[in-house]
Amino acid sequence: MTAATAEPRRDAIISVRDLQVRFQTSDRRATVKAVDGVNFDVRRGETFGIIGESGSGKTTIGRALVFLLNPSAGAILHDGIDPLALPRREFQSHRRDYQIIFQDPNAALNPRMTILASVLEPLELARVGSRTERERQAREALERVGLPQEFGERYPHQLSGGQKQRVVIARALTLKPKLIVCDEVVAALDMSIRGDVLNLFADLQRDLGLTYVFITHDLAVVAHISERVAVMYLGQFVELGPTEEVAERPLHPYTIALLSAEPRPLPSSMRQESRIVLQGEVPSPIDPPSGCRFRTRCPHAQPLCTERVPEWRELKPDHWVACHFADRPNFSNN
Amino acid sequence: MGEGQPALRKSEVAREGARPLLSVRGLGIRFKTTQGIWQATRRIDFDIAPGERVGIVGESGCGKTITGLSILRLLPGNFAGLDGRILFDGVDLASCSARQMRAIRGKRIAMIFQEPMSALDPVFTVGHQIAETLRVHSNVGEEEARARTLEMLRRVGIASPERRIDDYPHQLSGGMRQRVMIAASLICGPQLLIADEPTTALDVTVQAQILELLRDISETSKTALMLITHDLGVVAETCTRMITMYAGEVIEDATVDEALVRPLHPYTSGLLRSLPHLSPRHGRLPSIPGRVPSIAEMPAGCRFRARCAHATKGCEAEQKLQDAGGGRKVRCWRFAELNLPGALHPPDTSASARVARQ
Numbered sequence: 001m002t003a004a005t006a007e008p009r010r011d012a013i014i015s016v017r018d019l020q021v022r023f024q025t026s027d028r029r030a031t032v033k034a035v036d037g038v039n040f041d042v043r044r045g046e047t048f049g050i051i052g053e054s055g056s057g058k059t060t061i062g063r064a065l066v067f068l069l070n071p072s073a074g075a076i077l078h079d080g081i082d083p084l085a086l087p088r089r090e091f092q093s094h095r096r097d098y099q100i101i102f103q104d105p106n107a108a109l110n111p112r113m114t115i116l117a118s119v120l121e122p123l124e125l126a127r128v129g130s131r132t133e134r135e136r137q138a139r140e141a142l143e144r145v146g147l148p149q150e151f152g153e154r155y156p157h158q159l160s161g162g163q164k165q166r167v168v169i170a171r172a173l174t175l176k177p178k179l180i181v182c183d184e185v186v187a188a189l190d191m192s193i194r195g196d197v198l199n200l201f202a203d204l205q206r207d208l209g210l211t212y213v214f215i216t217h218d219l220a221v222v223a224h225i226s227e228r229v230a231v232m233y234l235g236q237f238v239e240l241g242p243t244e245e246v247a248e249r250p251l252h253p254y255t256i257a258l259l260s261a262e263p264r265p266l267p268s269s270m271r272q273e274s275r276i277v278l279q280g281e282v283p284s285p286i287d288p289p290s291g292c293r294f295r296t297r298c299p300h301a302q303p304l305c306t307e308r309v310p311e312w313r314e315l316k317p318d319h320w321v322a323c324h325f326a327d328r329p330n331f332s333n334n
Numbered sequence: 335m336g337e338g339q340p341a342l343r344k345s346e347v348a349r350e351g352a353r354p355l356l357s358v359r360g361l362g363i364r365f366k367t368t369q370g371i372w373q374a375t376r377r378i379d380f381d382i383a384p385g386e387r388v389g390i391v392g393e394s395g396c397g398k399t400i401t402g403l404s405i406l407r408l409l410p411g412n413f414a415g416l417d418g419r420i421l422f423d424g425v426d427l428a429s430c431s432a433r434q435m436r437a438i439r440g441k442r443i444a445m446i447f448q449e450p451m452s453a454l455d456p457v458f459t460v461g462h463q464i465a466e467t468l469r470v471h472s473n474v475g476e477e478e479a480r481a482r483t484l485e486m487l488r489r490v491g492i493a494s495p496e497r498r499i500d501d502y503p504h505q506l507s508g509g510m511r512q513r514v515m516i517a518a519s520l521i522c523g524p525q526l527l528i529a530d531e532p533t534t535a536l537d538v539t540v541q542a543q544i545l546e547l548l549r550d551i552s553e554t555s556k557t558a559l560m561l562i563t564h565d566l567g568v569v570a571e572t573c574t575r576m577i578t579m580y581a582g583e584v585i586e587d588a589t590v591d592e593a594l595v596r597p598l599h600p601y602t603s604g605l606l607r608s609l610p611h612l613s614p615r616h617g618r619l620p621s622i623p624g625r626v627p628s629i630a631e632m633p634a635g636c637r638f639r640a641r642c643a644h645a646t647k648g649c650e651a652e653q654k655l656q657d658a659g660g661g662r663k664v665r666c667w668r669f670a671e672l673n674l675p676g677a678l679h680p681p682d683t684s685a686s687a688r689v690a691r692q
Binding site: 259 | 508510538566590606620666
């Protein structure tokens with residue numbers, strides 16, 4: 001990385017510097033570099049999207065951002081401070097400000113607890129106010145996500161998938177977080193429900209001044225909701241920039257291929273004739289390719305790509321890319 | 335495994351011409367539950383022509399998967415009954431014996447599923463599993479079966495198939511497993527391939543490869559494709575016709591281009607409009623209010639009317655799948671007076687759409 005991003009921006013709610021997360025394989029013979037040297041800031045009030053395919057490390061980053069996983073190397077700063085340096089008790093209360101929501105609301109809700117009890121739980125753990133005060137806040141959170149009063153007495157199996165995801169959102173809101181990491185939060189929902197839940201996220205952001213990190217494999221979702229988007233491949237960012245720039249003037253060959261591969265519900269007259277179909281699949285993060293990690297699938301790979309790791313550089317204002325040849329004219333054939 | 339009945343053997347080659355390959359009429363499926371008999375689907379009518387690629391789209395629970403399974407008569411244990419006819423090349427599969435069905439499954443109609451790992455047996459090599467289909471249905475020796483398996487693996491895009499043929503499923507990636515499943519389904523040269531969410535478990539770049547393969551194979555070998563999916567983009571990229579299902583019924587049947595540009599059913603229109611687009615647009619997504627009625631409390635008349643912005647008096651009457659002209663069908667009595675927006679509403683003015691249009 002270059003000096004330009006070394007200092008966290010003043011409006012950074014999260015600053016990630018040289019983040020690495022490694023896991024041992026179950027036989028302890030090899031190390032999986034799930035996240036391998038990532039740098040970015042999440043700005044206060046924005047929605048920061050991270051897209052990538054399975055195994056790219058996007059979920060690992062999400063978990064590390066809220067310290068469900070500790071970095072193997074590098075730093076994650078919340079509002080300029082390192083939460084890991086806080087005393088245990090302060091760390092616990094600090095954590096309330098940074099919440100995470102997962103894909104499957106069924107796994108997130110206890111089937112034997114009522115909806116109200118599930119939403120109350122974080123308030124009880126945090127010992128907020130009196131019992132009546134906690135209940136008032138929980139009911140308020142349910143109302144905020146658009147669920148009627150009587151839902152509090154119901155059990156998860158009596159709710160639809162979209163309603164359950166609303167409950168999970170309500171629960172994350174009870175502790176009044178500053179930031180929510182949303183990991184594939186609409187992936188399990190049906191199409192007609194997805195729009196509703198995305199609208200809810202937008203409303204909550206506007207009303208409560210929330211910041212989101214939106215992790216998904218779905219390009220259309222990320223393009224719809226995010227101001228800026230990062231593209232991940234094999235544990236690293238390959239591109240980062242304003243969503244419109246990345247979606248319409250992508251710089252990295254992987255981003256270009258991803259956009260081209262996305263099936264679009266458009267009539268035949270409006271579809272691109274020549275799509276780029278990448279060969280092969282993502283290599284193993286245990287033994288990633290030398291130099292540029294994308295080179296084994298890149299249609300433009302050169303000898304240099306094997307020899308040298310491409311620099312993470314700001315090719316256009318606010319638009320970062322890791323590719324030796326991203327500035328060549330006619331490189332991105334769009 | 336013996337040969338099928340004479341009536342089934344008649345045409346090994348897909349016949350071009352007026353008669354559809356598959357003609358489903360009034361298909362309904364019932365299930366036993368603890369709360370009585372549930373009608374999962376009803377009045378399903380559609381045709382698939384030889385070599386045609388048709389997408390069956392709808393949300394979870396609409397009955398698209400069970401419709402696919404019922405064509406092969408692969409029905410779960412709580413199956414309670416089937417109405418209607420499933421005419422495949424002139425033979426009614428709904429009244430075939432178990433023995434007749436075995437001669438059709440895998441040979442003339444094949445099916446692939448979302449999760450290739452659960453469809454493949456982990457203790458046999460992939461070559462063995464592909465060749466098994468061939469050996470069950472035709473009298474070929476081991477050597478020939480292996481040669482044809484290798485050829486098929488090559489056709490589905492597996493690099494150096496002679497190295498892969500003796501691999502076990504766990505040694506292959508998700509995309510390669512789905513290629514193996516496609517190879518196994520095509521080895522007997524079926525006239526119809528039913529693919530139920532074949533790319534849903536795959537990454538987008540691998541999905542593009544598999545969809546291209548399905549399209550290519552259907553074109554070169556004239557295999558008809560019935561693609562069951564919730565993803566309208568996948569249908570648009572792969573199929574020429576799109577059948578939309580809602581709450582156990584077919585509600586619209588049109589070419590993909592017609593359905594995307596000018597849908598006739600309010601549900602199809604609502605679905606298309608609720609999709610986020612690749613071009614950034616931070617406004618609100620139009621969404622369909624409410625949820626699909628449960629099978630136990632299905633309303634009479636139009637099943638979509640409680641969620642429909644266009645519902646009026648008259649919608650409580652039974653809705654027929656009616657002819658809308660030009661081969662289109664729709665289950666909405668108001669279709670002619672509604673001018674419903676499709677995928678392009680509001681008009682897409684983003685740069686990528688402009689480029690694509692040129």
